[in-house]
Amino acid sequence: MACYFLSGDKLVKIRKNVGFCKYGTTTKTPAATKTYIINRPSFYLWQLHSKANNSTLVQNESSLRIAIQKGGRLSEKTLALLENIGLEFDSYKNRILVPCRNYDVELLLIRDDDIPEYVQDGICELGFVGRNVTAENKAAVTSLRGLGFGKCRLSVAVPKNGGYKSLKDLEGCRIATSYPVLTRDHFEKQGISIDTIEISGAVEIAPTLNVADAISDIVSTGGTLKTNGLVELETILESEAELIQTNRAIAPHKKELIQKFLMRIGARQQAEKSRYIMMNAPSGAVGEICRIIPSLKSPTVLPLAENDMVAIHSVIPTHRFWEVMEDLKTAGASGIVILPIENMIV
Ligand code: PRP
Numbered sequence: 001m002a003c004y005f006l007s008g009d010k011l012v013k014i015r016k017n018v019g020f021c022k023y024g025t026t027t028k029t030p031a032a033t034k035t036y037i038i039n040r041p042s043f044y045l046w047q048l049h050s051k052a053n054n055s056t057l058v059q060n061e062s063s064l065r066i067a068i069q070k071g072g073r074l075s076e077k078t079l080a081l082l083e084n085i086g087l088e089f090d091s092y093k094n095r096i097l098v099p100c101r102n103y104d105v106e107l108l109l110i111r112d113d114d115i116p117e118y119v120q121d122g123i124c125e126l127g128f129v130g131r132n133v134t135a136e137n138k139a140a141v142t143s144l145r146g147l148g149f150g151k152c153r154l155s156v157a158v159p160k161n162g163g164y165k166s167l168k169d170l171e172g173c174r175i176a177t178s179y180p181v182l183t184r185d186h187f188e189k190q191g192i193s194i195d196t197i198e199i200s201g202a203v204e205i206a207p208t209l210n211v212a213d214a215i216s217d218i219v220s221t222g223g224t225l226k227t228n229g230l231v232e233l234e235t236i237l238e239s240e241a242e243l244i245q246t247n248r249a250i251a252p253h254k255k256e257l258i259q260k261f262l263m264r265i266g267a268r269q270q271a272e273k274s275r276y277i278m279m280n281a282p283s284g285a286v287g288e289i290c291r292i293i294p295s296l297k298s299p300t301v302l303p304l305a306e307n308d309m310v311a312i313h314s315v316i317p318t319h320r321f322w323e324v325m326e327d328l329k330t331a332g333a334s335g336i337v338i339l340p341i342e343n344m345i346v
């Protein structure tokens, strides 16, 4: 039996064993041999196979494998996070599998829509992906933590002057979306019947083209909706980037790697929430300043060469800085310096 993958509209024959590939549509070639057109995730797998000198992906027991989005909304921040926790990678350009120089981990760079499935199937132990994508794919994975970036929501939006006041007004309407599963579920739960029109990009233009009456799409700043004369009617799902883990069995040494990885991410997240603050103040003002600064530990107070002046150092939650700055000045603080913290283990 021959195996093929679909590259653009060309069928390419696979010579190597593709072991655990999932097969997509079955069809027949003109030569009447049985042909399997392999779906896109498997195409990547095949590429990996062919690059991995006979060692198959599943047999690779050494490195922890993490799926991340190849180009797109989340990739930049995900890579920044990985670098901020001390991981060093070779160039990502034109690579699918990127090894790490100083941690036993490798990155698999794929389309975000494919990530939940890769993690579900245990091809990657971990994945960085938007909650919206995991939910739409109904992937059986465990969400380890939200990452605080890539915040967006899946919302139903309607033409501004279309007269739609609530979801019920969309009974019998056509909804264009790249999220047919979540959209249908949401309407079904409310007993409203709709037709979903599945579109993979530029969903917001569908009502103008009269391809649909309304849309269900990702909203981040709301700019796209505004530009297209659409307004939000209802939120289906709140989303952010998440770290997901496979539900499949994980080798003990990889579990350990995951624990350490999570510890580093936790330290980084904590650090991002905090700032290091330094200021000078008259010794007499220390009591008042200590009341103002909501520090994690008691602040460090150091004497200065100048009489009756001290330096005060502490850590404060980032968002509190702007709230307390004026109070600090009023209390007598001067030369206030605020510094980012690279990593913080509490
Ligand atoms: C999403 C969505 C909108 C846009 C909304 O697309 O489909 O087009 O973001 O963002 P805004 O509220 O900040 O304007 P995305 O950029 O993820 O690309 P995609 O359409 O290719 O998925």
Ligand code: ZN
Pocket: 112, 113
């Ligand atoms: Zn996408």
